[in-house]
Amino acid sequence: SSNNLYCGVTIYNDQATGNQAVTIGSWNIYGNGLSGLIVYSKGNIGVTETQVSDNGQITTTPGVILDNSAGSGNVTVAGTPSWVRYFGNNGGPGMTINSNGNVSVSNLDINDNKSNGLTVDTQGTILLDNVNVINNWGYGVKLDNIDSTKLATVIVRSAGGKSINDNGDYGLWVLSNGAITVTNIEVCRNGDFGVWLDNSSGTTGGVTINNSIF
Numbered sequence: 001s002s003n004n005l006y007c008g009v010t011i012y013n014d015q016a017t018g019n020q021a022v023t024i025g026s027w028n029i030y031g032n033g034l035s036g037l038i039v040y041s042k043g044n045i046g047v048t049e050t051q052v053s054d055n056g057q058i059t060t061t062p063g064v065i066l067d068n069s070a071g072s073g074n075v076t077v078a079g080t081p082s083w084v085r086y087f088g089n090n091g092g093p094g095m096t097i098n099s100n101g102n103v104s105v106s107n108l109d110i111n112d113n114k115s116n117g118l119t120v121d122t123q124g125t126i127l128l129d130n131v132n133v134i135n136n137w138g139y140g141v142k143l144d145n146i147d148s149t150k151l152a153t154v155i156v157r158s159a160g161g162k163s164i165n166d167n168g169d170y171g172l173w174v175l176s177n178g179a180i181t182v183t184n185i186e187v188c189r190n191g192d193f194g195v196w197l198d199n200s201s202g203t204t205g206g207v208t209i210n211n212s213i214f
Contacts, residue, residue: 001027001029001032001036002029002030002031002032003030003031003032004032004033005032005033006032006033006034007032007033007034007035007036007037007038008029008030008032008035008036008037008052008055009024009027009029009036009037009038010035010038010039011038011039011040011041012039012040012041013040013041013042013043014040014042014067014068014070014071016041016042016043018042018043019041019042019044019072019073020041020042020043021041021043021044021045021046022039022041022043022044022045022046023044023046023048024037024039024046024047024048024050025046025047025048025049025050026048026049026050027049027050027051028050029050029051029052029053029055030051030052030053030054030055031054031055031057032055032056033055033056033057033058033059034055034056034058034059034061035055035056035061035062035064035065036052036053036055036056036063036064037050037052037063037064037065037066038064038065039065039066039067039068040065040067040068040070041067041068041070041071041073042068042070042071042072042073043068043071043073044068044073044074044075044101045066045068045073045074045075045099046075046076046077047064047066047076047077047078048076048077048078048079049078049079049080049083049085050085051085051086051087052064052087052090052095053086053087053088053089053090054090055091056090056091056092056114057091058091059091059092060091060092060114060115061091061092062090062092062093062094062096062115063087063088063090063092063093063094063095063113064077064087064094064095064096065096066095066096066097066099067096067097067098067099068098068099068100068101069098069099069100071100072100072101073099073100073101074099074101074102074103074104074124075099075101075102075103075104075122076103076105077097077104077105077108078104078105078106078107078108079106079108080107081107081130081159083107084107084108084109084130084132085107085108085109086108086109087108087109087110087111088109088110088111088112088113089111089112089113089114090113090114091114092113092115093113093115093116093117093119093138094111094113094115094116094117094118094133095110095117095118095119096119097118097119097120097122098121098122099120099121099122099123099124100123100124101122101123101124102122102124102125102126102127102152103120103122103124103125103126103127104126104127104129105118105120105127105128105129105131106127106128106129106130106131107129107130107131108131108132109131109132109134110131110132110133110136111132111133111135111136112134112135112136113137113138114136114137115136115137115138116136116138116139116140116142116169117133117136117138117139117141117164117167118131118133118140118141118142119142119144120142120143120144120145121144121145122144122145122148122152123145123147123148123149123150123152124145124150124152125145125152125153125154125155125178126143126145126152126153126154126155126176127155127157128141128143128155128156128157129155129158130157130159130162131158131162132162132163133163133164133167134164134166134167135165135166136167136168137167137168138167138168138169139167139168139169139170139171139173139190139192140164140165140169140171140172140187140190141156141164141171141172141173142173142174142175143156143172143173143174143175143176144174144175144176145175145176145177145178146175146176146177146198146199146201148176148177148178150178151177151178151179151202151203151204151205152176152177152178153176153178153179153180153181153205154176154179154180154181155181155183156172156174156185157181157182157183157184157185158183158184158185159184160184162184162185162186163185163186163187163188164185164186164187164190165186165187165188165189165190166188166189166190167190167191168190168191169190169191169192170190170191170192170194170196171187171188171192171193171194171195172185172187172196172197173193173195173196174197174198174199175198175199176198176199176202176205177199177201177202177203177205178199178202178204178205179199179204179206179207179208180197180199180205180206180207181207181208181209181210182195182197182208182209182210182212183211183212184210184211184212185212185213186212186213186214187212187213187214188214194214195214197209
């Protein structure tokens, strides 16, 4: 879906009687005037093998909005290690996710957006795996499950060589009441603080940092 005046793809099933899932695979969504991909659902949202870039050039709307906070489903956005997908050069934020379930984002480049890179607000666990977030005009990554009643964890990791660098505001900001783990990530040259990891409101779980450069 490309070069439309308004949004590229818009899907709403958040008014369904049940928690119906939305699955999107192998799409290239680019060059649209407003957001590239918008999904509102009650059920699981899965986006795989898909790229969303160069959208929102006439506004500051996000490249991607995924919201299933009306229900209890999970959100998964994934490329593959051999083909990392690009979510970049959008006129507003790169990707915004709101959920009550678990959120997993893997094998993506979320770069060069004209606002923030990645924002996740959920009640469940958060996994950021093998993701570059580079050269966004606002902050790089904000991961927030601090309101979870489950003491849900946050994991940011890579197999090596991934970074959250050169963003205009802070690099990596995590707010949680569960355990936080950061492994094999470089966070450098961001406009504000590099890394802020806060789970002080929780009753269990520590902060673990492995093989990372800040």
